[in-house]
Amino acid sequence: MTDGGVIQPGTPAPEFTLRRGGGEEFTRADLEGKTTVLVFYPFAFSPVCTDQLNLYDEVLSDFEAAGATLYGVSCDATYTQTAFREKLGVRIEQLSDFEPKGEACRAFGVYHPGGFPQRALVIVGPDAVVQWSYEAPSPGELPGANLIFDGLAAAAAPGAAAPAPGSPA
Amino acid sequence: MSELRSAPVPEPDAEDHLRGPAHAPLVIEYADFECPYCAALSARLAGRRLRRVFRHFPVRSNHPRAWAGACAAEAAGRQGRFWEMHELLFADQARLEDPHLWARARALGLDLDRFDAERRSEEVLARVRRDFESGVRAGVVTTPTVFAGGRSFTGQLDAETLAALG
Numbered sequence: 001m002t003d004g005g006v007i008q009p010g011t012p013a014p015e016f017t018l019r020r021g022g023g024e025e026f027t028r029a030d031l032e033g034k035t036t037v038l039v040f041y042p043f044a045f046s047p048v049c050t051d052q053l054n055l056y057d058e059v060l061s062d063f064e065a066a067g068a069t070l071y072g073v074s075c076d077a078t079y080t081q082t083a084f085r086e087k088l089g090v091r092i093e094q095l096s097d098f099e100p101k102g103e104a105c106r107a108f109g110v111y112h113p114g115g116f117p118q119r120a121l122v123i124v125g126p127d128a129v130v131q132w133s134y135e136a137p138s139p140g141e142l143p144g145a146n147l148i149f150d151g152l153a154a155a156a157a158p159g160a161a162a163p164a165p166g167s168p169a
Numbered sequence: 170m171s172e173l174r175s176a177p178v179p180e181p182d183a184e185d186h187l188r189g190p191a192h193a194p195l196v197i198e199y200a201d202f203e204c205p206y207c208a209a210l211s212a213r214l215a216g217r218r219l220r221r222v223f224r225h226f227p228v229r230s231n232h233p234r235a236w237a238g239a240c241a242a243e244a245a246g247r248q249g250r251f252w253e254m255h256e257l258l259f260a261d262q263a264r265l266e267d268p269h270l271w272a273r274a275r276a277l278g279l280d281l282d283r284f285d286a287e288r289r290s291e292e293v294l295a296r297v298r299r300d301f302e303s304g305v306r307a308g309v310v311t312t313p314t315v316f317a318g319g320r321s322f323t324g325q326l327d328a329e330t331l332a333a334l335g
Contacts, residue, residue, distance in 0.1 A: 051311040054231040059305060062173055089230040144308035149173040 006120045006135040007109045013128045016104035018073065018095035021082050026071075026095050028128055035131075035155070036124045037063065037070045037148055039092070040110045040117035042139050044076040044084035052119075052142050057090035059145050066152050068123070071095050075102050075116055110135065119143065123151045131155035178307035178316045181222050184296070186251050189220035194335030197316040199226040199304040202238030202258040203265060206325060207313040211259055213326070219335055223255060224300035226312050234265035237288075239297045241270045244288035250277045 007014070018026040041052060053072060056063070063070055072094045074081065081094035097104045097117070105111040110120040119136040121143055132151035136143055178197060181187050196219045200207035214221060225242075227235030238258050245254035257273045258265070274284040287293055304314070308321070315322045317334050326334075 051231070054228045055305075055310050057230050058228045058301075059173060089233075142310040144175075144305065144310050146173055146175040146306050146308055150175050153174055 005109055006118070006133045007107075007122060007130050009130050009132055011130045013124050013130060014107035016107045018097055018104050019078050020096075021078060021085075021094060023078060031124045031128045033126050035068045035126060035152070037068050037152075038073050038095075038108070038122040038124065039070060040073045040105060040108070040120040040122070042074065042112070042116040042119060044074055044080050045087075048140055048142060050088060053088060053090050053092055055142075055145055056148075057088070057092055060091060062145075063148070066149065068148075068152055073097060073105070073117060075105065112139070121148055121151065123148070123155055125155060173302060173305050175308065176303075176306040178321075179303050184299070186223045186246065186255075187220065188252060190218060191220065193218045193220040194317065195220045195222070196334055197222040197224060199224050199300070199309045199314045199316075200312050201225065201227045201232055201235035202242065202255075203227075203232035203235045203262055204312045205262060208259040208262060210313045210315070210326060211255075213331060214334075217331070217335065224304060225297045226301055226304045226309055226314070227297065228312075231311075236297065237267070237270065238265050239300075240288040240293050241273070241284075243293045243296050244284045244290075245274065245277060245279060247287050247293075248277075248279045248284065250279060253277050 013028050013031055015028050020026050039056065056070060060070065070092050072092050075097045076084070077098045078096045081096055085094055102111045102115070105117045108122055110118040112118050119139050119141070121134045122130060123132040125131045132155050134143060134147055134151065181195070196214065198210070198221065200211065200223065225239040227239045229236060242251055242254045242258060245251055254273060254277065257276070271281060271285070274281055311323060313324070315326065322330060
């Protein structure tokens with residue numbers, strides 16, 4: 001999975017461990033029972049990441065109305081992520097993939113050889129199966145919030161979460 | 170469920186703020202009044218023969234007074250002075266608190282009570298939200314974002330791009 005790009009729709013979410021702001025674990029079990037959007041971003045405090053999370057925060061109530069919970073995921077330490085979130089004034093919860101560094105990002109197929117997550121979006125359904133995913137063509141390109149709403153709509157459509165053509169089952 | 174799925178940037182309609190000669194090249198700006206790059210871009214576009222549409226794209230966590238600025242411009246617009254307020258807001262972005270907005274409204278000779286009621290009204294909020302949502306659906310992430318000639322441009326436009334706009 002690590003070599004083939006971001007995890008594909010229809011694939012069960014891998015086992016992983018991330019850390020929440022208070023240091024608690026966030027694992028595969030936390031995905032169950034709700035629709036989750038994982039927003040992988042390269043670095044806290046980088047200008048482009050700032051714009052992306054600001055925009056998603058502005059439409060957070062729309063994501064809630066669509067039944068989705070958003071999390072930001074990066075390899076930054078928990079304290080860095082908390083400072084980042086406070087500086088931006090955004091509400092989106094952050095999950096840290098600091099140690100072992102990038103292990104969860106690798107499991108989702110978004111770890112960049114440069115030592116940071118690719119800019120990617122993954123929607124996981126209440127059954128912990130990936131419903132939709134997107135990887136930005138380059139880390140500097142910002143996926144608009146519209147793409148996530150497209151993904152949520154596609155996931156809600158009949159026959160969703162079938163493996164993408166040509167992807168390994 | 171909210172409707173923020175992808176959609177093309179809307180063509181100008183009767184509700185849009187539009188100025189410039191009818192047959193000049195169309196430029197649609199998504200901007201906010203607290204964004205310094207938006208003010209700079211607006212100044213650079215000002216001397217050109219363009220048909221310009223201004224749409225609000227306020228993002229609270231980025232610019233805490235962006236929504237207030239947008240609503241002030243809309244409220245001024247309801248008294249026929251949108252573009253004048255647009256200019257006054259961009260002219261002094263360090264002063265966007267309520268007393269500064271009232272001072273601008275006074276300077277424009279607006280009915281102040283009406284201005285203050287309307288800038289806080291549901292109708293004005295919905296009008297700003299309409300612009301913002303159309304931008305989100307068209308993939309706008311940050312300001313300024315400009316749509317012109319079937320393409321979109323984000324951030325400062327270089328001289329070559331500006332010249333190509335018309």
